[in-house]
Amino acid sequence: MTATTARVASAHPSIASISTGLLIGGQWREAADGRVFDVENPATGEVLASVADASPADGDDALAAAVGAQAAWARTAPRHRSEILRRAYELVMERQDWLAEVMTLEMGKPLAEARGEVAYAAEFLRWFSEEAVRVSGDHSTTGDGANRIIVTREPVGPCVLITPWNFPLAMGTRKVAPAIAAGCTMVLKPAPQTPLSSLALAAILQESGLPDGVLNVVNTTDAATVVGRWMASGKARKVSFTGSTGVGKILLRQAAETVMRSSMELGGNAPFIVCADADVDTAVDGAMAAKMRNMGEACTAANRMYVHRDVADEFSERLAARMAALKVGNGLDDETDVGPLIDSAGRTKVQRLVDDALQRGATALTGGRLPDGPGYFYPPTVLADVSSDSDLMTTEVFGPVAPIIPFDDEDEVISRANDTDWGLVGYVFTQDIDRALDLSERLEVGMVGVNTGVVSNPAAPFGGVKQSGLGREGGKVGIDEFLEYKYLAVPRRRGR
Ligand code: NAP
Numbered sequence: 425m426t427a428t429t430a431r432v433a434s435a436h437p438s439i440a441s442i443s444t445g446l447l448i449g450g451q452w453r454e455a456a457d458g459r460v461f462d463v464e465n466p467a468t469g470e471v472l473a474s475v476a477d478a479s480p481a482d483g484d485d486a487l488a489a490a491v492g493a494q495a496a497w498a499r500t501a502p503r504h505r506s507e508i509l510r511r512a513y514e515l516v517m518e519r520q521d522w523l524a525e526v527m528t529l530e531m532g533k534p535l536a537e538a539r540g541e542v543a544y545a546a547e548f549l550r551w552f553s554e555e556a557v558r559v560s561g562d563h564s565t566t567g568d569g570a571n572r573i574i575v576t577r578e579p580v581g582p583c584v585l586i587t588p589w590n591f592p593l594a595m596g597t598r599k600v601a602p603a604i605a606a607g608c609t610m611v612l613k614p615a616p617q618t619p620l621s622s623l624a625l626a627a628i629l630q631e632s633g634l635p636d637g638v639l640n641v642v643n644t645t646d647a648a649t650v651v652g653r654w655m656a657s658g659k660a661r662k663v664s665f666t667g668s669t670g671v672g673k674i675l676l677r678q679a680a681e682t683v684m685r686s687s688m689e690l691g692g693n694a695p696f697i698v699c700a701d702a703d704v705d706t707a708v709d710g711a712m713a714a715k716m717r718n719m720g721e722a723c724t725a726a727n728r729m730y731v732h733r734d735v736a737d738e739f740s741e742r743l744a745a746r747m748a749a750l751k752v753g754n755g756l757d758d759e760t761d762v763g764p765l766i767d768s769a770g771r772t773k774v775q776r777l778v779d780d781a782l783q784r785g786a787t788a789l790t791g792g793r794l795p796d797g798p799g800y801f802y803p804p805t806v807l808a809d810v811s812s813d814s815d816l817m818t819t820e821v822f823g824p825v826a827p828i829i830p831f832d833d834e835d836e837v838i839s840r841a842n843d844t845d846w847g848l849v850g851y852v853f854t855q856d857i858d859r860a861l862d863l864s865e866r867l868e869v870g871m872v873g874v875n876t877g878v879v880s881n882p883a884a885p886f887g888g889v890k891q892s893g894l895g896r897e898g899g900k901v902g903i904d905e906f907l908e909y910k911y912l913a914v915p916r917r918r919g920r
Pocket of ligand 1: 586587588589590591595613614615616644645646647648651652666667668669671672674688689690691692722723724820848888892893
């Protein structure tokens with residue numbers, strides 16, 4: 425059997441059609457040493473497919489393919505790159521149901537959410553198809569009038585793109601699309617829990633006309649070595665990473681050695697502030713969206729809910745009722761609202777953090793206990809009166825747990841919200857526009873949801889401050905991360 429089809433006879437036709445090899449220089453191939461690893465369904469433990477497990481030598485081949493393709497790709501017309509992205513957008517949307525099923529199978533999120541992620545992921549392809557033809561430079565004159573200053577933009581060069589498992593398709597398109605638009609080639613390493621969505625995307629981009637070697641996909645269980653060699657090579661000119669702050673720091677240290685451009689989308693522990701004058705219905709809706717998207721396995725998840733004491737009881741009771749009504753189950757079932765967590769380690773971490781909060785005096789209004797049976801399920805949980813010294817306040821829970829901390833005044837809540845190394849996103853709920861703007865300005869974060877629990881949008885610059893990251897993805901600035909400035913000094917002719 426070749427690496428171009430799933431090697432485990434999958435019970436799922438949606439998976440059987442996916443190429444499970446390595447994509448290197450336009451060819452799907454096995455790992456050089458023939459190794460494979462299994463991809464599991466977190467709802468059942470079933471092995472869905474085995475995919476090629478790249479060795480360091482395969483990784484080197486992939487980078488060589490990206491380096492080899494760079495010069496010709498950089499010279500292509502922006503409209504050409506734009507149209508490839510546009511075709512890919514259309515194919516992804518045509519195949520939305522298929523891609524959603526693949527995502528649910530390998531990652532666990534309910535089908536409706538997976539469809540939403542496919543549409544969100546596709547939007548990055550469409551957005552950057554539009555941005556590809558809008559890259560502009562500048563033309564001015566030196567102060568003494570002697571020289572022209574012509575500023576152009578060039579692709580930064582071959583890129584290393586590394587993605588996490590929680591948004592298997594969107595975290596890929598958020599990097600791949602601007603890199604293509606800018607004229608960069610790339611090696612993409614998806615998370616080993618969820619490679620199938622990236623492999624499906626790569627095949628769609630090939631079908632859309634992406635030339636060989638522009639996108640190379642390397643699945644591996646040896647990320648540290650494979651990626652470490654890319655980082656040390658001096659040939660990759662940019663790293664764009666989404667994942668934990670700890671791994672981001674390792675990559676930044678490696679990037680320093682070869683002075684690589686770096687974009688980092690790292691962890692968060694978002695504060696969610698409900699003021700005394702908030703509309704409680706809106707705040708509960710916002711909390712459900714900000715907490716329960718992706719079962720709480722999101723960098724944007726509302727993990728510290730600071731609620732003014734005047735409305736804390738009402739908010740907590742209503743949130744607990746909404747959370748308790750959610751149906752937990754296999755994401756493939758239509759009635760499921762909440763799928764499993766990604767793996768056993770992830771679930772154990774959630775339970776440890778909940779137990780710690782309970783021991784420090786919190787009350788579980790709903791959830792808080794591990795269910796019996798297979799799959800890595802965890803019940804939606806609301807914890808009231810969480811003490812500020814609980815580990816939940818300083819550790820990203822990555823699960824469906826909403827800790828509520830009452831507060832009395834705004835200075836106090838801002839100081840507690842900012843008392844963290846992270847700074848990705850915050851949420852503010854109030855009906856007073858001045859208060860909303862004031863609190864938003866005082867939060868040390870890259871993004872604020874004002875009376876909404878959803879901030880992610882391809883047209884907006886996504887990213888954080890402090891140890892939540894460097895750079896932005898999406899919006900008008902998303903393509904800048906993949907471009908360099910070049911300045912031409914051109915003397916003016918004398919006497920004219
Ligand atoms: P992770 O453990 O940091 O892994 C992310 C990726 O990095 C995976 O592909 C992983 O592969 C790879 N990796 C691990 N060690 C590496 C190394 N030494 N060199 C190169 N690559 C390495 O994070 P995760 O658990 O998958 O994802 C959850 C984290 O991502 C959370 O902290 C979340 O907040 C963050 N996140 C941030 C954003 C954002 O936009 N800010 C979005 C989504 C998620 P292996 O698994 O094989 O090690």
